[in-house]
Amino acid sequence: MAYRCDNSRVMVTKFKDCFLFYRDTMGFDVLYIYHLAVSAWAAMRDQVMTLKYLQQAADRGGSTLEVTQGDPHFQIMDDLPEWSAILVNMEKNST
Numbered sequence: 740m741a742y743r744c745d746n747s748r749v750m751v752t753k754f755k756d757c758f759l760f761y762r763d764t765m766g767f768d769v770l771y772i773y774h775l776a777v778s779a780w781a782a783m784r785d786q787v788m789t790l791k792y793l794q795q796a797a798d799r800g801g802s803t804l805e806v807t808q809g810d811p812h813f814q815i816m817d818d819l820p821e822w823s824a825i826l827v828n829m830e831k832n833s834t
Contacts, residue, residue: 770801781812789813790821797825802833 773796780788793807804826807813816822 770796770799770803773799773801774803774806777807778810778812781810781815784815786815786819789816790819790825793825794821794828797828797832800832802829804829804833 773792777789777792777796780792793801796803807829808826813822
């Protein structure tokens with residue numbers, strides 16, 4: 740998934756709005772919305788927001804470990820201990 744940096748902040752806001760709407764009204768796959776939002780934050784190289792939303796996804800049972808690890812936007816996270824801990828949680832969710 741590729742993002743243009745000049746539009747990423749707008750996309751993140753739209754993902755957040757989408758998430759809130761679908762969570763409250765339709766029970767849409769909110770973990771997918773989380774993944775899209777997290778990927779957009781990572782594309783903008785915002786480690787704080789990437790960790791925040793990825794942790795929330797993992798706390799809600801997110802298990803998109805292979806997709807997350809395969810996304811080049813997340814390379815900015817590789818050296819963070821919090822990143823490793825979240826990946827461990829996601830791996831537990833997938834079993």
